[in-house]
Amino acid sequence: MRWIFLLVCLQPRYLRGARILALFPIPSPSHYFFALPYLKSLASEGHEIISVNPYPLKEPIKNIYDIPVPEVFENFNEILEFVKTPKTTWQSSDFINEYTLNLTKSVLNNEGVRRELLSPKSPRFDLIIMDLWRIDALCGLAAFLEVPIIGMAPYGTDWKIDELVGNISPISYLQSPSSHFHNLETYGGRLSHFVERSITWINYKWRHVEKQKALYKKYLPNIANKHTLAETSRNFALVLVNQHFTLAPPRPYVPNMIEVGGMHVDPDPKPLPKELEAFIQGAGDAGVIYFSLGTNVKSKSLSEDRRKLMLNTFSHLPQRVLWKFENGQLPGKPPNVFISKWFPQQDILAHPQVRLFITHGGLLSTIESIHHGKPMLGLPCFFDQFRNMEHVQRMGLGLILNLKEMAAEDFNSTIVRLLTEKSFEVMAKITGARYRDKPMKPLETAIWWTHYVLRHNGAAHMRVAGRELDFFIYHSLDVLATFFLAFFVTLTIFAFCMIKALRKCYQFKNETNILKKKFV
Template sequence: MAHLNIFQTLLIFSLLGASLGDKILFLLPLASRSHVHVFEPLMKALGERGHEIVNLSPIVSKNMPQTVKQIQLIKVDDLTGKIPDPFEQRKMGTLRSMLNTSSVEHMHVACIKLYENPQLYEVLKNEKFDLVIIDIFLNYCVLGVIPHFKAPSILVSTMAAPSHFSNIFGNRLQPSFVPCSFLKYTDQMSFLERLINTVLDSVFALRWDKMFVARSEEMYKKYLPNGDQLPNIDTILGNSSMMFMNSHFTLNYPRPLLPDVIEVGGMHTRPTKKLPKDLDDFLSNSGNDGFILFSLGSIVKAKDMPEETRKIFLKVFSRIKQRVVWKWETESMPDLPPNVKLSKWLPQQDVLGHPNIRLFMTHGGLLSTQESVYHGVPVLGIPIFGDQDLNVMQAESRGYAKMVEIIDITEEKLESTILELINNPTYVQKAQALSKLVKDLPQSPLDKAVYWTEYVLRHKGALHIRSAARDLNFFQYYVLDVTAFILGALGLIIYLILCCCTRIFRRTFSKKSTKNTHFKKE
């Protein structure tokens, strides 16, 4: 279109159905760094297509077009600075971690700090939006912003949406084959696993309501203009136009989805770019043995791991042939082997795309597992919290990963797992085969997200694709009321039949008794 003037270009876009120039609010004020990374590609793509974007986020994203205005209401340290030690949380186990409220209390404190920032009220007073896109996971306390703007909304789940998220759209997920996000089960569960999965899925949903819903609703009604007139959270969520899930059926276990629940997992994945020279030299000179990338993500600080665990990693690294590039939060380490390079920050996708990489040692965050598959790299998963166990278990079930438990890790276990993943070609073959599947799609995840975002804009909320299941309660959805009626009717019919049979039997028996008595008298 380089030779077309601006009016011709806009006309063509109009004929193609693109809705350019709409104003979109990205509501991510309590999003972690990894959550923001999920949204950045969509934000940038929509900005480049001419939409006017306002982004409320604790992180200022780089390389955004001029159409994207970024407002930092709180900093990311306000969210993560006082979160309990994840290594200690790991020792507590899944159930106890779910019941622990300390991190939740910290989120509520951060939310109050958010509401104390006058910039928020300037946006509320001076801005109007055609669409609101919100990170649903931890931003419940700002849900009241959506009806304030009287605009359609798209919810984004930064993971494969748990049942209590997709239920909003009438998309109820069966615990018989959809594992709870915080259990390391596959979609092939035994009876005991299905029992545990069903119970914990329900417990987590109830816990979520208790931890977030009531207090969040109370908070936005207290702080937002005309807050007492704002609807409750169930009503706000129930009016949402669509949900984007950061999942992909080739990576996450397939599940039935309604048309307003869209999988866009891997929006952030991309081809490799050039590495910084010092890092490229270290990786490119690793020879035939190659190198290993080791990163525990952005929330978990590797420097905070127990000293004995750190020494286990170093001793194993010192014995293997491969070089290791380790994401570490300090400049140096006194006992660092010569084959290990520390880095506070790594361009992870560019490292994963390097031809000499042999293995990715990761905490199993969803973005990291998506990147490992996109670039076809085997994984050694070391999950710490949240959905990381499930992500690593899914990777292991796909045949390109192995899991190691960090709280009881040993040198022998770690070394044998590393050597198995590097020396057995099956793992890299599985990773590369899966990489081909992820890329074999009619449109990229990002193009898909852009299309459906503009679809909601074009059709003013896209009410026509909503399922009637949204309006059904639990008993209606699973036709338990109908089942109860049918069972009741059958019971009544059986009862009436038994009553009739009993009467017939009694009459017959009575007549026989009368005849026998008559014969005896004669």
């Protein structure tokens, strides 16, 4: 019995329930709602989750405890206003970097965070799981609490996330999340993509890295004296990426970067409310169109011109339309349109009567649509939505329109085309089948690798050396400079010898001519 008792005591803590700190302070709902099923699953296995987020649970869940950070909503509307007008790449980068800096500051100033996490009496943790949206200073909590850290990328990876783990991110064929889509199959597209990526990189490295460092030193001074921010932010045990090779162009990953695209998708759709089910069934063979612009872009905020264009188009369609509209009333709404402030989106997309999804193109919505094999009409508004919808169009899963500039005829003809051309439906079902064909469900994959990190004390053996290298060494610029210098020196010596030889030849020729004249 004594040996059994000792064996139990020596088991890794996670087997008896680990204490996990979850940092998801981003005000965009999609970031936290992507992670929530994962956190709930960990909690159901006995782990204790302390969650820093702006969306505290409406109903308590065993083993999940919220630290609300409502302050992050204070300036969130500034982002939505900012993207309404075209901006340069430098202006966009500057704005986002400054916004996330202030967001990070508001989290570190939060009373609950300071009391529960930054005080000397803070509880012991075994792991940190955090969002990876440029909240660099919060990475210092891993060093402060002396625990491994897992990052989550709800919108897929980008150069900044790749850099954290030393992942290769070839600019020649991988599109960056951006409000601009570059055709990388052309020289002009690669050139403009290179320029945009360079501007965003320079903006962050030259203007905002020092501000993040200052924040880190201010709130975690003792740790900052031992470890630099670069060291703490490049010490991720794992990065869970909301991506899959059927959802975007296939790309390489280092060992501790794991695809869990669609982790939030519920594999078991629930029955719809009776009123909603009756409306859908009443559509008959014509079917139903589901329309949602997500949580950040509000349909109620659309201009009167855009609303009238859509209502007029919908009124002439034989299909019925479900429209996520945030107001209780929609003047001029035709009888074939059903509005609601909220819809069970995944359950709707799973319904066989739903034939088309009109979407803003957010990654979570895109994945849900692909999972259920539904064609899409993309109306992207900002950031990664353009990249997501361009891939959807290239794969033959749907089409794209400009929400601000599309004419009524374009909107109507595109919807009709998507509903009548069978190729879109066929390709959507094929891609959905490819996406669902996996050895493990994404959520199971995330849980397994989380336990792997806990079992192996942070799994440092998975991390590549490239994450510790600076830009010049990582890209072998110092080596290339050596070859360039050697080539330059060799060329200089060769040129010097050639000039010296030519001078001697010229001198010899002159001396020969003088001798000839003398003897003549």
